[in-house]
Amino acid sequence: MKAEIITIGDEILNGQIVDTNSAWIAQQFAPIQIAVKQISSIADTASAIVDALQQAEERADIIVITGGLGPTKDDVTKHTAATYFNTGLVRDPQVLLHVQEIFSRSRTGDMPDINKQQADVLANAHVLFNDVGTAPGMFVRQNGKYYFFLPGVPYEMKFLIEHRVLPILRDLSPSTFVYNAHLITVGIGESHLARQIEDIENAMPAFVKLAYLPKLGMVRLRFTAVGTDHSLLKAETDRLASLVATRLGSYVVAQEDISFQEVIVRRFSEKGLRLATAESCTGGNIAAELTAIAGASQMFQGGVVAYANQVKVDVLQVDVATLQTFGAVSEAVVRQMAEGAKRTFDTDYAIATSGVAGPGGGSPEKPVGMVCIAISGKTETIVQTYQFKNDRAINIQRATIAALTMLWNLFQKEESDPVE
Amino acid sequence: MKAEIITIGDEILNGQIVDTNSAWIAQQFAPIQIAVKQISSIADTASAIVDALQQAEERADIIVITGGLGPTKDDVTKHTAATYFNTGLVRDPQVLLHVQEIFSRSRTGDMPDINKQQADVLANAHVLFNDVGTAPGMFVRQNGKYYFFLPGVPYEMKFLIEHRVLPILRDLSPSTFVYNAHLITVGIGESHLARQIEDIENAMPAFVKLAYLPKLGMVRLRFTAVGTDHSLLKAETDRLASLVATRLGSYVVAQEDISFQEVIVRRFSEKGLRLATAESCTGGNIAAELTAIAGASQMFQGGVVAYANQVKVDVLQVDVATLQTFGAVSEAVVRQMAEGAKRTFDTDYAIATSGVAGPGGGSPEKPVGMVCIAISGKTETIVQTYQFKNDRAINIQRATIAALTMLWNLFQKEESDPVE
Numbered sequence: 001m002k003a004e005i006i007t008i009g010d011e012i013l014n015g016q017i018v019d020t021n022s023a024w025i026a027q028q029f030a031p032i033q034i035a036v037k038q039i040s041s042i043a044d045t046a047s048a049i050v051d052a053l054q055q056a057e058e059r060a061d062i063i064v065i066t067g068g069l070g071p072t073k074d075d076v077t078k079h080t081a082a083t084y085f086n087t088g089l090v091r092d093p094q095v096l097l098h099v100q101e102i103f104s105r106s107r108t109g110d111m112p113d114i115n116k117q118q119a120d121v122l123a124n125a126h127v128l129f130n131d132v133g134t135a136p137g138m139f140v141r142q143n144g145k146y147y148f149f150l151p152g153v154p155y156e157m158k159f160l161i162e163h164r165v166l167p168i169l170r171d172l173s174p175s176t177f178v179y180n181a182h183l184i185t186v187g188i189g190e191s192h193l194a195r196q197i198e199d200i201e202n203a204m205p206a207f208v209k210l211a212y213l214p215k216l217g218m219v220r221l222r223f224t225a226v227g228t229d230h231s232l233l234k235a236e237t238d239r240l241a242s243l244v245a246t247r248l249g250s251y252v253v254a255q256e257d258i259s260f261q262e263v264i265v266r267r268f269s270e271k272g273l274r275l276a277t278a279e280s281c282t283g284g285n286i287a288a289e290l291t292a293i294a295g296a297s298q299m300f301q302g303g304v305v306a307y308a309n310q311v312k313v314d315v316l317q318v319d320v321a322t323l324q325t326f327g328a329v330s331e332a333v334v335r336q337m338a339e340g341a342k343r344t345f346d347t348d349y350a351i352a353t354s355g356v357a358g359p360g361g362g363s364p365e366k367p368v369g370m371v372c373i374a375i376s377g378k379t380e381t382i383v384q385t386y387q388f389k390n391d392r393a394i395n396i397q398r399a400t401i402a403a404l405t406m407l408w409n410l411f412q413k414e415e416s417d418p419v420e
Numbered sequence: 421m422k423a424e425i426i427t428i429g430d431e432i433l434n435g436q437i438v439d440t441n442s443a444w445i446a447q448q449f450a451p452i453q454i455a456v457k458q459i460s461s462i463a464d465t466a467s468a469i470v471d472a473l474q475q476a477e478e479r480a481d482i483i484v485i486t487g488g489l490g491p492t493k494d495d496v497t498k499h500t501a502a503t504y505f506n507t508g509l510v511r512d513p514q515v516l517l518h519v520q521e522i523f524s525r526s527r528t529g530d531m532p533d534i535n536k537q538q539a540d541v542l543a544n545a546h547v548l549f550n551d552v553g554t555a556p557g558m559f560v561r562q563n564g565k566y567y568f569f570l571p572g573v574p575y576e577m578k579f580l581i582e583h584r585v586l587p588i589l590r591d592l593s594p595s596t597f598v599y600n601a602h603l604i605t606v607g608i609g610e611s612h613l614a615r616q617i618e619d620i621e622n623a624m625p626a627f628v629k630l631a632y633l634p635k636l637g638m639v640r641l642r643f644t645a646v647g648t649d650h651s652l653l654k655a656e657t658d659r660l661a662s663l664v665a666t667r668l669g670s671y672v673v674a675q676e677d678i679s680f681q682e683v684i685v686r687r688f689s690e691k692g693l694r695l696a697t698a699e700s701c702t703g704g705n706i707a708a709e710l711t712a713i714a715g716a717s718q719m720f721q722g723g724v725v726a727y728a729n730q731v732k733v734d735v736l737q738v739d740v741a742t743l744q745t746f747g748a749v750s751e752a753v754v755r756q757m758a759e760g761a762k763r764t765f766d767t768d769y770a771i772a773t774s775g776v777a778g779p780g781g782g783s784p785e786k787p788v789g790m791v792c793i794a795i796s797g798k799t800e801t802i803v804q805t806y807q808f809k810n811d812r813a814i815n816i817q818r819a820t821i822a823a824l825t826m827l828w829n830l831f832q833k834e835e836s837d838p839v840e
Binding site: 191307 | 430435455707735813
């Protein structure tokens with residue numbers, strides 16, 4: 001079954017809010033084999049709503065309309081839908097009681113007359129009772145299509161999808177299945193990757209699709225199979241994913257849909273390994289990305305943001321002479337920073353960065369975008385210099401991914417080649 | 421002028437990513453009087469693209485298409501557009517050189533043939549040169565409409581909108597002027613703010629519009645005036661902005677469109693003040709947000725991410741007995757962390773955080789979302805405990821803003837009441 005989501009409201013169109021509802025709805029629909037084919041954000045006007053409904057009917061079986069159900073005058077959804085379905089609005093007594101009850105519990109107590117209109121529903125609709133707010137949802141079945149009208153407030157919408165919409169949809173399509181498999185790769189670009197697995201991709205059966213989802217420094221591969229035989233879908237998709245995983249070898253860091261940062265936190269935690277950071281140009285970003293993962297405290301001991309040179313000397317025991325001879329942005333200094341962090345925080349691994357993030361601070365010898373990164377592991381310290389570009393935010397992000405990739409590579413080498 | 425945004429890609433439709441690009445684009449268009457009338461997220465198929473282009477032409481003058489310009493075969497945008505415009509693809513030599521140059525700087529060096537296709541552009545297009553990535557943008561003017569094809573990677577899209585698209589669009593309507601003024605407020609909610617300036621807002625002339633743009637812990641006020649008399653627009657908008665600024669007093673941290681973080685970096689730098697951080701639950705996020713601002717090294721000395729308790733003792737000289745008596749998440753410990761950081765990094769101010777970011781680690785006495793924050797200044801250390809909610813990412817973000825707000829308040833107090 002195909003679905004379309006229509007979100008109504010000027011605050012999305014003028015950029016004041018980001019539409020996170022649609023992605024959430026799509027995530028709920030995927031496991032029950034309902035594919036969202038289009039998401040349209042439209043204005044709060046009768047003509048925009050009518051056009052959107054007409055066009056959605058051409059493309060989809062299920063049409064979810066969110067927003068535009070509030071009591072204020074700029075919400076025209078219900079009246080427009082009534083005209084569109086050639087029906088009227090009726091006041092639902094159960095909803096009216098519920099709305100009055102919510103108001104009687106509020107601070108002011110008295111309910112403006114305008115709010116009674118919240119209890120008006122399409123005469124041809126089945127009411128989707130909204131326990132957590134005043135605007136009821138509505139389900140209309142007409143012309144062989146299924147329409148769900150929901151409020152735009154995220155937690156009300158989520159309540160109605162979970163408790164009212166999904167149970168209805170589950171009954172509609174018990175026969176097709178969707179199965180997904182994921183591979184997370186690091187250290188190889190999208191096009192190199194595509195070339196390495198071209199033959200596998202060309203030989204894939206038609207019911208499996210492969211998508212490349214690149215993000216700075218990593219590429220996510222998503223295999224999606226659709227069909228009626230669930231065990232066949234699963235078997236074939238898993239077989240293809242593991243064929244690709246074997247071909248790509250150590251570029252694959254995870255066989256599920258998680259971030260590279262989460263892979264590192266999990267694997268280090270499993271192995272009982274401890275990590276520290278000593279960041280200059282990345283300014284705490286590496287620590288922040290790792291500690292954004294729940295459970296990071298299992299493996300992350302701590303870090304230093306060593307912006308001033310004195311901090312490099314005082315906290316990380318970088319040698320003053322080395323600093324003076326080679327400068328703060330140098331392989332010699334970043335090596336000492338990593339080794340100093342490993343000692344200070346008493347860890348198995350430490351990451352250190354030093355560079356010219358920009359836009360100022362560059363020189364002919366050390367231009368903007370030059371970043372030195374060191375990883376100190378159990379047996380050795382590896383150091384590399386990168387030359388990124390002019391944008392400060394991107395340089396910080398690239399240096400972060402480069403450092404995590406170096407950490408991962410050293411970790412893999414040392415784990416496959418144990419110290420003891 | 422009316423605009424429509426079409427975003428191409430299955431990863432939005434299946435809910436794997438949220439479309440933040442469209443809201444950002446709408447925000448850029450608003451000040452130059454281009455209203456986004458619809459945002460459509462569609463599948464990566466020729467038929468979906470053709471339908472979306474046809475329908476957008478009915479509604480809009482300017483059509484922005486993002487995504488679907490990568491080199492792999494799941495991207496069909498360029499070929500579909502060529503058919504749609506009844507034209508072909510030509511290889512652009514300047515773009516080809518640029519793509520080859522990017523590959524020659526990468527580790528592997530050799531460029532797969534498939535990437536040459538990145539240099540293929542619509543024969544009827546004006547190339548929008550992409551300095552920050554391999555996929556060029558394209559501008560097509562046909563049937564009285566303006567089409568902009570852009571990559572979907574956010575920072576590449578943003579670069580092209582800012583440097584290529586906006587200059588073209590500004591030339592389209594040169595006779596009217598738009599003038600913007602901004603106020604950044606911190607520490608006051610949107611509705612309280614609106615109530616405080618209600619009379620000023622009601623008395624504003626029709627050609628000035630005021631938008632409230634709230635973000636965690638801060639609200640940006642944007643005054644936009646549109647008309648033909650530039651000096652009148654400027655005079656009236658500036659007058660209103662300064663009227664509002666006077667009314668709001670110290671809630672206003674800047675009278676230009678910059679972030680709160682940038683306000684802090686600038687004001688501390690101007691005053692020659694130095695700052696350090698000691699972060700536990702925020703995990704380096706405060707340091708990362710401050711050092712994301714160019715010039716932060718003027719005022720930011722460094723920080724410690726004190727995740728493990730031992731780090732709090734060893735690096736920040738937190739007293740072991742205090743830790744044992746009150747626990748890591750306590751006002752007593754966070755006070756010592758701030759004072760320890762000020763000593764260790766030899767600064768005028770230090771920020772410290774300690775809390776239960778979640779989702780695990782909570783207890784009845786110290787539930788998930790409890791965060792203690794201390795600011796040590798020139799004359800005193802202030803401490804406060806907050807109770808946020810259950811989401812780890814939001815708790816880290818809220819704690820960051822709360823800490824910066826406390827820092828700002830102490831800074832204002834101490835600066836208006838100097839120590840010497």
